[in-house]
Amino acid sequence: MTARTFGKSSVESIKRERDRLAALDNLDLLNSPRDEGFDRIVRLIQQVFTVEIGLVSLIDGHRQWYQSCSGLSADEVPVEDTFCRYVLDDEQPMIVQDATKDPRFVMHPAVTGPDHVRFYAGVPLKTKERHTIGTVCAIDRTPRSFSRRDLGILQELAGAAMDRIELMQTASTDSLTEALTRRAFKREAEQLIATALRHKHDLACLVLDVDHFKKVNDTCGHAAGDEVLKAVAATCRAKLRTGDLFGRLGGEEFAIILPHVGGEDAMIAAEKLRSEIAARSISGEFGTLNVTASFGASALSIVGRDIETLLAQADAAMYQAKGAGRNRCMSFASMQGADGMNARRRVLKAGNIVFNDRRSTIDCTVKSLGVDGAGIVVSNTAGIPPEFTLAIKADGFETNCSVISRDRQNLEVAFR
Known part of the structure; x- marks a missing residue:
């Protein structure tokens, strides 16, 4: 593994992301079962704002994962392909009344593609320690306005979602299967x-x-x-x-x-x-x-x-x-x-898969880590070569890897 140095602003950003992922990891909610409490919040978003799409999401090192979503067919999306990455970066609400008139989104695949997104209102989902772990959003397929009162209601719904997350920390039995949580x-x-x-x-x-x-x-x-x-x-x-x-x-x-x-x-x-x-x-x-x-x-x-x-x-x-x-x-x-x-130990770290003579980079989340191997999650393993470099900026190192096994989203690798 080779140590790397970073500028001050980069170091601060890396620390913020490391702390954010640590807070998300502590909640242990990623890929958790569907929950009626979150589904209810999403339905309220649709009914209160008369929009087609409502969602409560969590964001790890490479993707936005929908804890609950109504109106979109996907369960997750790469974080670089979502409007919510701006909310995550700024840690502030964002309202886009008409995406076709916003230079950031006019050519965005969610706007030009079949999802046909036009309106977006998203607020950060924050822990008590003020770490942004995800978003709560109201989205529509036609342009519309969104008042200060509307924003206040959406923020209250984000607070209700966070209350639900905290309540889930005390649950001991999965309601569907009767297994332990x-x-x-x-x-x-x-x-x-x-x-x-x-x-x-x-x-x-x-x-x-x-x-x-x-x-x-x-x-x-x-x-x-x-x-x-x-x-x-x-x-x-x-x-x-x-x-x-x-x-x-x-x-x-x-x-x-x-x-x-x-x-x-x-x-x-x-x-x-x-x-x-x-x-x-x-x-x-x-x-x-x-x-x-x-x-x-x-x-x-x-x-x-x-x-x-x-x-x-x-x-x-x-x-x-x-x-x-x-x-x-x-x-x-x-x-x-x-x-x-x-x-191996279970972790939640943001990483990058680097290959093609360092010309190609894919965001990933490292889910387990040992001295000689790791478990990695990506949006899609297609196109990832059998050997590549794994970089984890928060730990200041990178190492060469060989793929041991893979499925559509998961890679098991050995360090070389």
Whole structure:
């Protein structure tokens, strides 16, 4: 890794972004399940302002992710392609009455393309510590005015969204699947890990992700997607022991802690769950569906002694399973043997993928990091070469990488 120096203004900007991402990471909301509280705020935006599009979003190192959105088909957009990047940079509200008359947006793809955006009003979503973690927006496909009173109402709705975020920090059970929430799962997992370390017994972690879940939602609707998630969760709970821990990490991603289970037995347990999920038919008004899941496994070790490391390791193995064809199980131990990978920790850092003799750069978010590898999220992995340079400005270094596995948005890399 090579250290780099930056000017004063650049250093201040990097620090602000690092602190902002740390605040976002602490809330642990990215890729979390849909929530009716946010959906209600979005509906209020549409009704109060009579606009076609309302959204509540979070912004990480490379994308704007829609915590809730009505009126747009996408779930996220690269941050450089969104109006909201100006709100993020300035940390102030922005109103665009007619995008076709604003030189910043007249040629913007959201204006010239099928979304046909004309009006935009966005306010920052700020924590109590004043870190801007996202935006709350009212958007329309026809030009319109927006009064000072309207702006005040939109800011109040942003405050309500932040109140909802704070309330979610105390929730322990996912209302759809009855699994533990991500925060509650991590809290209880740490207690089980502490017990395992104190009494020197085995413990393993599984991460599973439903394969091609977006296709289910797109072709059969969100109601079908909800039934799939409930069925996968019920299948897992039916096969787990009383003392096992089961949580929902994100939209279609779940995690399991298996006390008194070592690495080899964890793979046996994962394979049983994988086959049970694949064999189950899910029926409803949408017809009958069969889905599969990809599993990653990690186990307590000298380097894996906390839940963040175990999840990062299992996550890396799961994405390798997806890269190998999906509907299969992979252990982090096998990745260690093949690629020399060691401890990982979950992080949330803004990065850049640099290639083509430094002429091409793609924004990314680093989601896990170790001394010899990383997990990276991008808007689309298409076009990213098998070898590139990863730069993390907040840490002042860059390093060459080789891709170990990939899917549409995720890369697992080894440092060279």
